[in-house]
Amino acid sequence: MTASSTPVFKFDSIDAALADLKAGRVIVVVDDENRENEGDLICAAQFATPDMINFMAVQARGLICLAMTGDRLDELDLPLMVTNITDTNQTAFTVSIDAGPELGVSTGISAEDRARTIQVTLNPATKPTDLRRPGHIFPIRAKAGGVLKRAGHTEAAVDLSRLAGLYPAGVICEIQNPNGSMARLPQLIVYAQHHNLKIISIADLISYRLQHDRLVYREVVTKLPSQFGL
Template sequence: MITPETFEFDAVDDVVADVAAGKIVIVTDDADRENEGDLVMAAEKATAASVNFMAMHGRGLICVPISNGRAEQLGLKRMVAENREMYSTDFTVSVDAADGVTTGISAHDRARTIQVIANPISEPNDLVQPGHVFPLRAKDGGVLRRAGHTEAAVDLATMAGLQPAGVLCEILHDDGTMARLPELMRFRKKHGLRICTIQSLIAHRRVREKLVEREQIVKMPTDYGDFDLHLYRSKLDGSHHLALVKGTISPNKPTLVRVHSECLTGDVFASRRCDCGNQLHAALRQISEE
């Protein structure tokens, strides 16, 4: 069985550096998902030459993944009201640049449209609909919310310090079938491109990024003494998490920690169907005695 571990991939930092430099990279997803490799680059770095390369050598559909914020800024409505695509790829109505293009389909014209989409000061009137470029809306939270090429392209552009907009194109064989890992590795070697997996992007972000932010701290008197109640908000989905802290935590000493799964019926109503409430109280008691 061929797995990603069978092949040598580039470090995410090296891939990000190439994206920052305006180069095209290859991003692959899982074999049990789309099982494909896409050419990916930052939208603001797109040129007629890079669009032509994607069209000639990638052969797939050239799309422009963007953040939800950018889509709203440009007034890009979703292509359909009910998305029934297998992986819920979030297409908007296709567009062309309002100025600086002819028919809209040439490599130059599509590069111009991509540049307009990536420009942070562009407005809805700078685009016309329909057109020859297909924007895609990425999930907020990127690959940590949805492990797709759309999110990977936006994440790579953002990680490179660029606008939250990318360009992607699926890589096909000469006969029109999808290129799989062995072929992608040969393609990568032939054209001198870096390659990474979406899973490596997920792992990289989980290690490197702070995924929650603290919103508030209040004093919390309990039967087990006074605690500080910290309120955190997830940057991925906006959900809130609580942390009860007793005293001062020292990085040089081991800290007793209880990770408690929220259970409304057990924690609040003392349900006899579970022992969640008892576990919570036992943990607070033990922490207070430390």
Template sequence: MNHKKIEEALLELRKGNLIIVADDESREAEGDLVGIANLVSPETINFMTKFARGLICAPISLQRAKQLQLTEMVQKNTDPFGTAFTISVDYETTVTGISAYDRAKTIKALGQTTTKATMFHQPGHIFPLIGKEGGVLKRRGHTEAALDLAKLTNQSEAAYICEILNEDGTMARLEQLKVLAHSWQMPLITVEELKQYLEEQRPTVQLPTAYGDFELTLFEDSAGEEHLLLTKGDVRKSEEPLLVRIHSECLTGDVFGSHRCDCGDQLHEAMRMISERGTGAILYLRQEGRGIGLKNKLLAYQLQETGIDTYDANLALGFEPDERTYQFAVEMLKKTGIQRIELLTNNPEKVTQLMEQGIEVVKRVPLEIPPEKENYTYLQTKKTRFHHLLSI
């Protein structure tokens, strides 16, 4: 995507100016004026009240809310979009609390790390909103967008926003917001554009390994889980189907070299094969224990030591035999521009799920590891009960 719009918006915000942020049609389909709390002025507050006409609120991070001892206004939030209002506040030096000068004081105080909880009166005339951890990557709201923008300006963990209404009192929609942005000479961005910008700012590092040099990129899903993409070569420009391995995290196998499974050996063999080809990718998903987590995997190991196989051990713990889905793997592939692949797997279900979600699996490439005496029964179970394509 073209980053110019976001960069221009950030430049204006750093100057203390306002921008317009429009959200999705599937949500409120509205636009808000957005500013950074530390850079607020009576003039920008007055502009909001005169031209935007909505409710002035102050998005703050969860950490900032805890510092100021601000909790949600209600115990049971029934707002359709889960907007997390706290009790309203005024800063201690305000007079009426409602003037543009007083509201600017309160908003600026919310953004300053030196401000303490005891410095606010409750209730007041500014409504803090607690943003979701993970920002717009987790919740596509104006609250999260404003906080993400504040973080990108390196100014504060607080912002201020106001819904934009038309002169007749109706909500201004996107086409009307475009007219206003032109009239006010103000940047207009959408939550979706900000989301794409943040996704493209993912940390990427060079990773020298025993199998050559790779690039490692971090992806974060909507639940805040961090997954990794390990790539060799320019995967975006590959004209041939890309060699891909989707590998679920296995601490015991990947790190400690456990012989209870073949996971660690599969990971290393996939890296070797990709390095040999010169181009490819490994998606390292945080799906420990086929999606049941490390603690439950160890509990399943205990059951297996009594003679139960890995399939029934999951059932005994109240889980499906395999709790994994590959929806986020598909997102990672698509966001990286990978659509046609040769998939390193023995699991036909993995091929099916990817195909159903729009990834063209041109070929399944077997990834068989010679069995150890300790994992022979485990591999037999994968073949007979999970229907993995193994020659064992």
């Protein structure tokens, strides 16, 4: 095969990724090489089943986290893990959680328990007292404004779920190579192909939002005086 005939890699479209998320599938999301330079598995939180959590634990090997809006985390009284975030990327972890045994969770660590905790967290009837702290699910507070304010996997997960018309929360897990090192774009491309997953970039998601989002809203209508009168 000559150099001219070598296939050129192209990220999947955001619309294709949204369709997969809406269908309950997981996708690969890659950030900028000058940021974390990592890829995460992301699924819509409302579709986080035990099988999905197990796939992330076995096939991605990273930390399984729950990206959520600040409003919902405030409703559940889940404060930041630390008040002074010194992490370079300003990842806003809250205290970790498990749902209680009265809600069907035992030790909290099994795939079934973690999936159950996620669903309990999304349930609008859940109260702060229904969640044990610390636990085995790690909520992360997405910045208001999403990827337009912070180009992270946390914001991408919430934005993608919202754009898919789903509950605005996502489950994310960093993808590691089998030897424990972090998978970079060349490995992530092979990974996505092997598992038949859509792969997108946060840069493309930012462009998509800039093209499709309504960023200016009419708050009030009034008549202002001018040289021509009211």
